[in-house]
Amino acid sequence: MAVYTEVADEDLAAFVARYGIGRLLSYKGIAEGVENSNFLVHTEAGHFILTLYEKRVNPADLPFFIGLMQHLAEKGINCPQPLEAEDGSMLGTLAGRPAAMVTFLDGMWVRRPRLEHCAALGQALAELHLAGRDFGMTRKNALDVSGWRPLYAGCEAEADTVVPGLSTELAQELTFLEANWPKGLPGGVIHADLFPDNVFFLGTELSGLIDFYFACTDALAYDVVICINAWCFEADGAFNVTKARALLNAYRKVRPFTEAEFAALPVLARGAALRFLLTRLYDWLRVPPGALVTPKDPTEYLKKLRFHRSATSARDYGLDG
């Protein structure tokens, strides 16, 4: 579920009235999602998404997220466009939470991505990176290599209850990555969470990218390997090199990789796997009894991490140079 905050009908109607989109006709909470409360809002002007930002979103980051979506939408990226209220603001307060309204995007996310979906995603990711080049704001990645040790510290004592030996394996991986993390790669705005549930398709045509609430400024190639991890492994844990090749080739047609990015792919992929393994493990160990949110499986990312540890070059991801 992802409706953490309930909204009174009359408060929502008053909030919607600020946007000049006609009267509120109906609304409903959206079950999907993890971080924030989302509502599908129907007014005389059509459908919109209302998001109430929950505790894990730092309100100081909201101008970056809102500004980024606006910038990317203006550049032609199919992403939610924040609505401007009659007083010119794009952020308001509803039910005691920071809140924004954005445009509704048609499409559905793909449960089992095929080759053509991976290729479309690679192209869209490169287009997003190019469109972000002249975005004027920056945001440090709170979950970059410097953020992993504190996360690990919060899981260290209990990690072995999930997989025996996991605590030591994570400690060794972290030490390796801290010592070998690539520096100076081409950087810019990255989405940082472009999993299949954040990408909409109409058939095989990509119709929208959503959920920019982990977006930040970091190495562009790091965003690419986050996608490799999320899109190119099969349900049984096997790496599908054909999908990776399709994703990477479609990406590099729009934004070619540098030599340094090429060489860094295996270590970046290890880092991306560790990042999601740690956040999933952290959440897994903290699910309150009776919680309505289903935590995501950390061991899925342990298997991916182990795969990347055996990779030696970009060839292992389907690229020849």
Ligand SMILES: Nc1ncnc2c1ncn2[C@@H]1O[C@H](COP(=O)(O)OP(=O)(O)O)[C@@H](O)[C@H]1O
């Ligand atoms: N702009 C949008 N257009 C259409 N549906 C959206 C849009 N934004 C969010 N949604 C719906 O809300 C769900 C949760 O949104 P998401 O941003 O992923 O939430 P969270 O940040 O809580 O994970 C999505 O899976 C989708 O169904």
Ligand SMILES: N[C@@H](CCOP(=O)(O)O)C(=O)O
């Ligand atoms: N994609 C992350 C969790 C974040 O969820 P989202 O609904 O905000 O995309 C993971 O799979 O661990």
